[in-house]
Amino acid sequence: MKPTFIAALVLIAGAIGLFIWSGQDMDTYSNFSQATDKMGETVKVVGQLAKDKEMHYDPHQDPNYFTFYVNDQSGEQRKVIYYAAKPQDFELSEGIVMTGKMKGDEFVATDLLMKCPSKYKDEEIFVRDEQKETTTG
Numbered sequence: 001m002k003p004t005f006i007a008a009l010v011l012i013a014g015a016i017g018l019f020i021w022s023g024q025d026m027d028t029y030s031n032f033s034q035a036t037d038k039m040g041e042t043v044k045v046v047g048q049l050a051k052d053k054e055m056h057y058d059p060h061q062d063p064n065y066f067t068f069y070v071n072d073q074s075g076e077q078r079k080v081i082y083y084a085a086k087p088q089d090f091e092l093s094e095g096i097v098m099t100g101k102m103k104g105d106e107f108v109a110t111d112l113l114m115k116c117p118s119k120y121k122d123e124e125i126f127v128r129d130e131q132k133e134t135t136t137g
Helices: 003-023 032-037 121-136
Strands: 043-049 066-072 077-082 095-103 106-115
Parallel strands (some): 077 106
Antiparallel strands (some): 043 095, 066 077
């Protein structure tokens, strides 16, 4: 076999392996009841921060322990434990995608992805108000 043929086969095999590996993370989003049904399995849950419930983060006591409550898309509320530092501007997030597992009644998150409010939202409102004034006045 020629070296170029062997190199091409290795590249093709590597590309197929990479495709299969990346496909493992293409999970659909779940809610807390579905995560409870898959107890012990890693799932992704989408929800919003329950701002009426307390968040606990004391970096002096344990900088890698953060708890908060989330309402999932079906309205179910659960306590979430995140064994890492509290993300900056966490309270401002519009939505949270959490990767982790259910342990009892609590969701233990290994990764958080926050949807932050758009920095252009206020400008968009200002532009709309300005357009209304020019058309009506």
